[in-house]
Amino acid sequence: MFQEKIKDLMNKGSRNSNVVAIIDDLMKERHQQFSEIMNMPVPLVHAIIKRIDKERKEEKKQVDKMGRKRK
Numbered sequence: 120m121f122q123e124k125i126k127d128l129m130n131k132g133s134r135n136s137n138v139v140a141i142i143d144d145l146m147k148e149r150h151q152q153f154s155e156i157m158n159m160p161v162p163l164v165h166a167i168i169k170r171i172d173k174e175r176k177e178e179k180k181q182v183d184k185m186g187r188k189r190k
Contacts, residue, residue, distance in 0.1 A: 125164055126157035144171055 128138055141164060145151045148171050156164070 122160035122162065124157065125159055125161065128161070129157070141168060144168060 125138070125142070142153070142156055145156050145159075145164070145167065146153065149167065151159075
């Protein structure tokens, strides 16, 4: 079964801001190399991005909670 990779999206001209944001997130948050990201299957990237989003929401929740305690 063929799994589309990120580089396949880039080759199709889908260099929109979503693909660029995904690559940027993986490089910053997970310290992935650009060449590794290009060869990652799209479903895996989607799962990682969902996890990053979940972590960010939890961090924001904790920050908000601490902010309320200080008032």
